[in-house]
Amino acid sequence: MMTSVTRASETTAEAATAAMLIRRVGARATPARVRVLWLLRSAPAALTHHEIEKALGELALDRVTLYRVLDWLVESGLAHRNADAQRMFRFSAASSGEHATHTHFRCENCGRVFCLDAVPPSPPHLPEGFSLSRLELDLRGRCAECTCEQR
Amino acid sequence: MMTSVTRASETTAEAATAAMLIRRVGARATPARVRVLWLLRSAPAALTHHEIEKALGELALDRVTLYRVLDWLVESGLAHRNADAQRMFRFSAASSGEHATHTHFRCENCGRVFCLDAVPPSPPHLPEGFSLSRLELDLRGRCAECTCEQR
DNA sequence: CAACCACCTGCAACTGTGTTGCGGGTGTCC
DNA sequence: GGACACCCGCAACACAGTTGCAGGTGGTTG
Incomplete structure (x- = not known):
């Protein structure tokens, strides 16, 4: 249909x-x-x-x-x-493969979130007892569009 | 607590x-x-x-x-x-100094967020026009407390 | 084919986090 | 001590997201 x-x-x-x-x-x-x-x-x-x-x-x-x-x-x-x-x-x-590590860019002006393909950051080490399941790199700034109109 | x-x-x-x-x-x-x-x-x-x-x-x-x-x-x-x-x-x-790069651990069970002292990951490179102001590493998993009671 | 059944859809009413308006209180400065 | 800025609390609101329930849809079975 x-x-x-x-x-x-x-x-x-x-x-x-x-x-x-x-x-x-x-x-x-x-x-x-x-x-x-x-x-x-x-x-x-x-x-x-x-x-x-x-x-x-x-x-x-x-x-x-x-x-x-x-x-x-x-x-x-x-x-x-x-x-x-x-x-x-x-x-x-969700990308077909893994999503365990992922990089986002959040525009502080318009609030939009972009998914980037970026190198998986190095795994840090955690306090005792903590277990890690996923890792995300979060970038903040201005997206191309908002940088242009540069209020 | x-x-x-x-x-x-x-x-x-x-x-x-x-x-x-x-x-x-x-x-x-x-x-x-x-x-x-x-x-x-x-x-x-x-x-x-x-x-x-x-x-x-x-x-x-x-x-x-x-x-x-x-x-x-x-x-x-x-x-x-x-x-x-x-x-x-x-x-x-806010820590007295800079907060430009920061690492958080979010427990997927209880939802709490912990601030960690971790090495600032290497800055990746962005699409044209994007400007970076802040960088955050976001770890997901289980905190020590929730790992213990291991649902 | 008709009855049945699981599941999807939409309407209405609700929940809970966060916000705004406003009157009144508390300090501070001249 | 009067004016002013600021802070506080109450009430009412705004809005994203949720739940309950009735009705529709499509596939399956006798």
């Missing part, structure tokens, strides 16, 4: 990939899930609930449904959730 | 230090500010609003006043604010 996310032929392949990823987890590839995952996978940065809602345009889902889809994506490992500096959740597609 | 603000003599010196820090910024060292800053400075981890409220015990302030004190501390550079994974703000005292 696949209600078209857009009509461009190349993106239907992307949508099919998203659907495939969803089915692989053993769940129905509903339009809502496909759209959202497709959007996350094509976004260069982590998106807020609100940004996703806007980006879906007239294909938008109910607010709650979107929350539930996002929760489900996170729970099944297809997406990641992080709270940004404005204490809002931001969602990004 | 964190018994109330006591009358022990040694802590009065700590309180005096807090008051001094506040006055140095050019502001009144009100009891509320002194108490909160003192608490933050003696805490091993970043605290939520709620934890601070509890820790102050019967000396507790109004909810709103506490928020305003915290805002003021952040604004004057005496404290730092970060959103944790549960999208709640956590506050920590």
